Amino acid sequence: MKRGKSIVLGLSVSMALLFSACNSEDSKSQDTTVNEKVEDTSKQEDNSSNQESDSSKPTAPEAVSLPEGFPSEEFPLMDGAVITESRLHDDGDMTVAFSTAKSTEEVKSFYRDVMQSASDVSTEDDDYFIKGKKSGWETKIKVSPDQGDASKSNVVMDLEKE
Structure with missing residues (x-):
């Protein structure tokens, strides 16, 4: 009977170790998956912040010229206008x-x-x-x-x- 208890106890310990090893592997793969998702999200945020900063950069105004036919001799603009x-x-x-x-x-x-x-x-x-x-x-x-x-x-x- 002691031998039966030892076998049951041994199997129980083995099963517990096996399950804990499986769980730690699952946990590691879940951690890796979570870390990959966090990194992807960080990269997306970095890219979006770069895009935002690019679009928020001041751009040089386009040159504006006088309308066609403007009578500039009669109505001159000041120097440096x-x-x-x-x-x-x-x-x-x-x-x-x-x-x-x-x-x-x-x-x-x-x-x-x-x-x-x-x-x-x-x-x-x-x-x-x-x-x-x-x-x-x-x-x-x-x-x-x-x-x-x-x-x-x-x-x-x-x-x-x-």
Whole structure:
């Protein structure tokens, strides 16, 4: 009977060791699988963060040019002007917006001189407007300080065919 108990005890211990070995192998393979998934997820996150950082990089603005047929001799842009918007409307009217490193006082003076030969000239000083008719165009020019840097100016010029 002792021998029977020893065999049963031996089989039980063997089975326990066998099951624990199987479980540790399963556990190792599960750990490996989990680790692989974590690594894949990390790689995906790294790739997505690289993609996000690529798309969030500032890009150089595209060069904007004057509308075709813009009468630049009659309505010149100041030296160093950076055109930010340019539109040729269906009816032939034009809008040009630009920024300049010049002060609003310099810009106002420049466009006062430009509009000196115009008729029906009127001005408003709050956000400086100058309106008038010149060379077949009804013209409105608005000069305002740049919101980010008051030493710079923004200009919007609307030209409507008379």
